[in-house]
């Protein structure tokens with residue numbers, strides 16, 4: 267099982283690489299890795315397991331964070347309506363997005379960044395994503411709210427982008443044009 271020792275931290279070069287596309291259909295190994303990534307996220311949200319293995323809570327994970335520079339991500343979270351969004355994706359790609367932006371009022375964190383970095387992280391309010399599922403079938407997702415924000419955070423990892431790259435360096439809480447806080 268994946269634990270925090272498997273998660274590389276800011277400064278590790280892999281976090282700044284553009285990850286390689288996964289060949290479709292995926293190999294058994296790629297499928298096993300992606301399943302283990304989802305398992306980690308679910309474990310991290312289980313109070314007992316998280317305590318037992320000292321896991322930081324998460325709702326998403328990208329393969330570069332476990333030093334695998336491949337375009338694979340897992341997400342497991344509920345949206346504001348309580349709908350579960352649980353995804354294990356190969357080669358996710360944002361194919362369209364809203365002009366309007368949004369952001370988490372309390373900013374973002376990252377399992378690969380040990381310190382708190384305050385500031386507004388502007389994200390597209392809505393995204394349409396094309397990807398392949400765990401079996402290599404193509405799918406299309408239209409996301410808004412926290413699922414949309416989390417999807418963008420994970421796809422950024424596949425392109426070597428960290429959440430704090432989006433924070434205004436001169437004024438981290440400067441209002442962002444056409445961006446509205448989530449909730």
Ligand SMILES: Cc1nc(NNC(=O)[C@H](CC2CCCC2)CN(O)CO)c(F)c(N2CCN3CCOC[C@@H]3C2)n1
Nearest residue numbers: 311323324325326327328374375376377378415416419
């Ligand atoms: C918002 C949030 N971010 C948590 N952590 N950070 C992460 O997931 C990073 C990715 C997220 C950062 C902002 C958007 C994506 C990991 N990233 O580095 C991967 O690239 C949380 F843990 C969390 N929740 C709320 C829901 N809760 C349900 C019950 O279990 C606990 C869980 C805690 N919400």
Ligand code: NI
Nearest residue numbers: 375376377378
């Ligand atoms: Ni992250």
